[in-house]
Structure formats: C-alpha cells, structure tokens
Amino acid sequence: MRLRAEGLAHAYEGLEALGPLDLVVDSGERVAVVGPSGCGKSTLLGLLGGLLRPSRGRVLLEGAPPEGSLVPLAYVFQDFALLPWRTVEANVALPLEDRLPPAECRARVRAALARTGLADFARAYPRQLSGGMRQRVGIARALVVEPGVLLLDEPLSALDAQTRELLLEEVLALTAGATLVWVTHHLQEAVRVADRVVLLSARPGRIRAILPVPIPVGERDRPAALAELARLERELWELLREDARRAETALTVGAADAAT
Numbered sequence: 001m002r003l004r005a006e007g008l009a010h011a012y013e014g015l016e017a018l019g020p021l022d023l024v025v026d027s028g029e030r031v032a033v034v035g036p037s038g039c040g041k042s043t044l045l046g047l048l049g050g051l052l053r054p055s056r057g058r059v060l061l062e063g064a065p066p067e068g069s070l071v072p073l074a075y076v077f078q079d080f081a082l083l084p085w086r087t088v089e090a091n092v093a094l095p096l097e098d099r100l101p102p103a104e105c106r107a108r109v110r111a112a113l114a115r116t117g118l119a120d121f122a123r124a125y126p127r128q129l130s131g132g133m134r135q136r137v138g139i140a141r142a143l144v145v146e147p148g149v150l151l152l153d154e155p156l157s158a159l160d161a162q163t164r165e166l167l168l169e170e171v172l173a174l175t176a177g178a179t180l181v182w183v184t185h186h187l188q189e190a191v192r193v194a195d196r197v198v199l200l201s202a203r204p205g206r207i208r209a210i211l212p213v214p215i216p217v218g219e220r221d222r223p224a225a226l227a228e229l230a231r232l233e234r235e236l237w238e239l240l241r242e243d244a245r246r247a248e249t250a251l252t253v254g255a256a257d258a259a260t
Helices: 041-049 088-096 102-115 131-143 161-174 187-193 223-259
Strands: 002-012 015-025 030-034 056-062 073-076 149-153 179-183 196-200 207-212
Touching (some): 002 041, 002 179, 015 041, 015 056, 015 207, 030 187, 041 073, 041 149, 041 179, 073 131, 088 102, 088 131, 102 131, 131 161, 161 187, 179 187, 187 223, 196 223, 207 223
Parallel strands (some): 030 179, 030 196, 073 149
Antiparallel strands (some): 196 207
C-alpha cells in the first residue's frame, strides 16, 4: 500500500508541533524519520497511523492491502505495550480477537511466533522475558495481522546495544518487502534500515532534507557499503547538528524554568 501525507500539521493546545509537510511512502518502501528531540517524529507517526487527528492536512492510503491483511496499518511501540496478565500467545492474538474464527486465529499466532523465534515461549508472561524478547512479541503482534503498512516508533530504543544490534538484523529480515515507516533517533540505524531517510527540522517539524540510501538492504554489510553508510550518517549529522543543539538548549532552559 502507498501512504501519502498532504499538508499535514498538528498542534497541541495552540503549540505548533509538526508541519505542514508532504510525504509519500511508496508500496514496499522503507522510510526512516529522524530529527532533533521534540521535532514531532512520534507525532508524525501517530498522524500517519490515525492515532492522532491532524490540525490541518490529511493522510491517504492508496492501493489494496496484501492478500490476507486484516488492517491497513500496524504499530510497533518503543515501550513494548504488552498486557502483563496475558501470555505471549495471548498478547500476539489480541488484534485477531473478534476478527477471525478461533482455529484461524490460533494458526496465525503459531505462524507469527515461529517467524519471530517465540514458539517455545508461547505460554510465558511478559515479566518472564528479557527486553529483546518482549519487543519481539510486539513485532509478532504487528506482523500477525499482515498489515499493508508497518509503523515503528523507536522500536529498539529501550534495549541495550548488543540486543538492539541483534534484533535490528531480525527485524530487517522479518519485514523484507513491507511498506515501512521507522522513527528513530539513531542515525546509524536509520541509514541501515531505510531506502530513504527523512530529516525533520526543529519544532514545528518540517521536512528539511530527504536522503536516499542507494544500497540494497541485503548488501549493506559489505565493506564498501559500510563506508557509504558511514558517509551518509555523517551527512545527516552535519544537517542535524545545529537543530539538535538548539533543541537541547531549549529543553535545558525549559527544565530550569520549571524548577524555579
């Protein structure tokens, strides 16, 4: 499915948080969104996914969803968002309830758990899992509905560096061919996952630059590719640096004002 934002803008109680901006994510394309703290990255994802109502503009989904898809969009959240009283399989089954016959629901859940390496943990509870395993449950819950577009809001930010690296490789494999919008504050992560990286300006977030990543995802571990990815990361940082400094100063001043 193709995702289109036209003149999209959002304000919180009169404070302009995002936009206006225009963005198109083509079917099967991976787009990463980066920018300074407070620029509206998560707000943009909420607007694209229908969790927030835009102050101005609109979001359009174009084209038919994949065969077997139950929803046009699915989310992976940074804080896992699992129900602690439900088992792994029950958390993954949640978006299927009241949508499918029980037998089909069970079959889909088993397939999603197998794809994400969770089959042996189906009866476990979230408290019994590591952070990486919990996020894997969140990914399985998103994949089980076979969405037209997958939206990921800093899905690896709550993990330690080693777990994040391992899970990043798994997510790239699991979402091959999917239409994907991935919000992250890690520039290295952005250039590894995306076909294009969208850089937002400081609040209100507007599109400051769009950098294509011309290397196929499956070839990005080669030495020449790694050098090019590092160059793109440096280019992003040079574009982002001043806005990031201003955003950090504004946060520090705001915290000092709140304390007085």
